[in-house]
Structures are given as C-alpha cells and as structure tokens.
Amino acid sequence: MIRYALTRLALLVVGLFVASVLIFVTLRVLPGDVAQLIAGTDSTPDQIEAVRDQLGLDVPLPLQYGAWIAGVVRGDFGASLITGAPVLAELAQKAQVTVPLGLLAMAIALVLAVPLGVMSAILRGRAGGTALSVGSQAIAAVPVVWAGMMLVVVFAVWLGWLPAQGFPRAGWQQPLPALRSLLLPALTIGVVEGAMLLRFVRSATLQAVGQDFVRTAAAKGLTRTQALIRHGLPNMALSVITVLGLQAAGIIVGAVVIEQLFSLPGIGRMLVTDVGNRDLVKVQGELLVLTGFVLLVGFAVDLFHRLIDPRQREAT
C-alpha cells in the first residue's frame, strides 16, 4: 500500500509539473506578441515595453517559468496585470462562493443519483425503470446553461421561491441569504451531474446483481433486495467513488458556466472575466489551481479506492 501510494504520489507530482508547463507554454508561446496583446492594439511602444518589463518577458522562457513556479511554491501566484491585486488572495476570496457551490452540487447529485440509480436497476424492464433510464439519458444531454435557465423560470419567475441571480454583498456574514442564492445554481449542476451519475449507479447495480456472491446470498434465503444491499452495495460503492472523482472536474466546469448565469462572484466567473481581459498572470494562476485540484482529486480517489478494496490490496 505504501509503495503504491508513493508511486501514485510521484505521478501526481509529474502531473502537476506537466500541467504547469503546458499552461505556461500555451499562454506564452501561442502565436502573438503577449506584451502587445496585454497592452492592447492602440498602445504605444513604450507601454508595450513597460508590460514586457513587468512580466519579465525579455528573460529566456525557462527562467520565466522557473520564476513563476518558485513563486507558486512559496504561495505567491503573482499579481493581476490590471488591478495589481495578489492572485492568491483573490482566489481565496472567490473560493468562498465556488467551494460551497461545488459541495452543495455534489451532495445534490449523490442524493438524487444513488437511490434513483439503484431503483432504476431493480425496476429494469418495467415501466418505472425505463422511465428513469430514458429520463436520465435525456437530462445528461441538457446543456448546463439551459438547465439553469429552465430552473430559473420555474423556481424564480413562476414560483418566486428563490432569487434568480446574485449573491449577497455581505457574503457569508448573512448565511441564510447566501445559502438561498446558492441553492438554484447548485441544483442546476447537481441535477445534470446527477443524471450522469445515476447511469453509473444503475450499471454498477446491474453488474452487482449478476455477481455470484449476490446470487449465493439470495440462494441462502435473503431477498434479492437484501442480498443486493448487504453484498452488492460495497462493490457498487467502489465504482461510484471512481466516477465521483471524475465528476469533480464536471462540477468545476459546471461552476464556470453557472456562476456566469447566476452572476455569482466565484472562481469560474473570475476566470472568464480575466480571459476576456487577457490578464494572463491571473489566468495562469487560476488554471493551475483548477487543474491542480482535478489532479489532486484523482490522486485521492485512487488511494481511497486502493484502501477500501481488499482485492486490490492483496494484489500489491
């Protein structure tokens, strides 16, 4: 187990390194003069020179990269080219919206997908099962933006239960309004991600039903549902955890779009704004944090998987 963890940790470090190089190289080497891009088309040569200086663009690329990474390791992600505010502080502040939004969305996805997925497998071949299966397939095809708009129409416009947009200025100092304004965005991401998760739970359940140990348990006198819950569930949990890891990336992506739709001051909306402003220092920091998070979740899922699956433990 320890050997596996170390190998996997090495892979994580390599992954973070490759990710940082890719982000850096893409933002510096893609066609176009970066300084010109940032300064704008109607800038004077002096202004362009100033930007070049500020970014250290005259230094060779590997040194520029080294300086950036050395800063990142020390917790210094640089400062915004436009406002001059430190990137990390702003990321931390915006995370106060994005992290609760992501967790809430994940919780909603799980609460919807696990029971409905198991039910859809048990009811397979009957009307209810088919309806769940078709419904989840259809919802998984819905673009997150549009799902959000439909939910706004129903819950904000028609029923008037929840706010259609915005986040309280005072943030979490007003916990209830803050939570209320996150409910609809989280529900949007949760429903769409949940539909995908549901299909996984369903197929994992179907596989578990076919396993010998579940059949044996049923033969010993347990009902099919009892056998499934006692012996099938632990096995299903394994594959569901793997998918949940993948869904972390889906939730980040969903947050980028949904924060825009609901005007939430989170990391995703900040990233889109910074991309529009060509604030490359901020963009590279934000991209590194987000991809780093996805890689980290993958690492955690793999370790956890190995830890709870006795079959894999014996294999090492």
Next chain:
Amino acid sequence: MNAAWPRRLWRLSTGRFGVVVCAIILLTAASALVWTPFDPQHVDIAQRWLGPSWPHLLGTDGSGRDILSLVMSGARTTVFVAVGSALIATVIGIALAALGALTARWVRESVAVLVDILIAFPVLLIALMISAIWGRSLWVVIWAVGIGFGVNIARVTRPELRRVLHSDFVVAGRASGLTPAQNLYRHLLPNVAPVFIVQLSWGMAVAVLAEAGLSYLGVGAPVTQPSWGLLLAELQQFLTVHPLSVLWPGLAITMTVLGLNLLGDALREATDPTLSRTDERVREPEVVA
C-alpha cells in the same frame, strides 16, 4: 467490423433515434446554407417578441429576428464545430494511440503517462486557456474539443490497438510477408475502427455541448455568427419576461446531443459482437460545459 452492422444499428431503437436526429440536423444545416424562412439577422422592431405563430413559427426575439431562422442557421455552426473537432480529435487520437502502442517501450510508457495527465484537463479549461490568446473564435472550441477528445480516443484506442497487434491474424500477416504499413491498413485499422467510430460519435456530442457553453460564455462564436449558445446568452437577458423563447435553442442542443450520444451507444452495440444486451456498461462521463 462485420458488414451487417448498419442493419443491426437500425434494428436498435436508440440507433434509429440517433440516425434520424443526426440526419435532421445535417439536413437543416445544409438547407440553412441556402434557405431559411427569414433572414436570421434581419431586425424588425415592429415584430419583436411575437409568440409562436404564422409566419414566425417559433416567434421572434427582442429585435424582431425570426427564432426559427436563427435556430436553423445555428445548426450550421454546430455541424461545422462538431465535424472540425472530430477531424482534429481523429488525428491527435490516432497519433497518440500509435505512439503509445507501436513504439519503443520508454516512448510507449511516457505517452501513456502523458495521456493520463492530459485526461484531467477539462475541455472548457483548455478552451479558456486558448481563448486568452486567440480571443473569441470558433477555432478555440474546435481545437479545445479536438485536443480534449483526441486524448480520450487515444486512451481507449491504445489498449485495443495493442490487443489486436498481438492477435493471431496480425502475427500471421506479418509472417506471410506483409509490410507494417500493409498490415496496419489491412488488419489493424478494420479491427480498431469500431471503437474509434463510437468514440467519435460521443466526441461530437461533447463538441456540440462545448460550442453552446463556450459561445454562451463569449469565448466561442463571434457575435456575427449564428450560434445556439450565443442565442441563449442573448435571450437570457429577457428570461424573466419572455421565458418561452429560450426553449427552442435549448431543445435544439439537447436533441442533438442526445442523438449523438444514443448513436454512439447503438454503434457500440451494433459493432461489438461480444457485448450482449445484459452487459450494459456505461462510459465514463465526459467533462464539458
């Protein structure tokens, strides 16, 4: 690939649905090249916010543009992006899979690690990264999906390629004097093609979702281009007053994605004889907008 697969595909209800939806979208896009009921960009303030009625079957938007015409010409953009990303994904996927399966051991292993890392990059983040440099363009979407899905294809195709590579008929082909290129063309490609086509179908669904999401965010289609995602962004401002108009572009996207997803599922079932109907494995969810 068995020659009977088109018939098997048509016999599946999901396959029929997928084929029909894709055909409708293709026909719509093709006809929108030459004809739409109205000029999609024609502004007529007197006709703004009409409900669905004759002659504006899906109504009009806030500047009196015909929504049906906008949705029809948006199909052009969707097809363009889907086909473009599929081509790039094919090239990247084949190149990485070949590198990862046919070369020296250390190259193979490094490519495998690289692919595992690249998989973690969500398409949307790749797109935002490219867009920071290129600005707003459909090519941002095409390249982002092409790269993101090419990597995905490589990961699925590589083990398949290696399996086929060590199968008896390829070894026999080599023994009977075929050059590697002949062997690749005659034995390898036909056997890997089914896995590949299925992936492409799913990849195009990702492209459609990504185009909509990215154009909505303002990093995809430029404002002059008809696009479903852009239309959603424009209509969103009036969501509280005219909720019905948002329905149509959203439905168009959902149906297209559903059609491509189901086509992929059905293609896999029709081309893979080892997959029985009871063995319903679901693919890993794809990360898009």
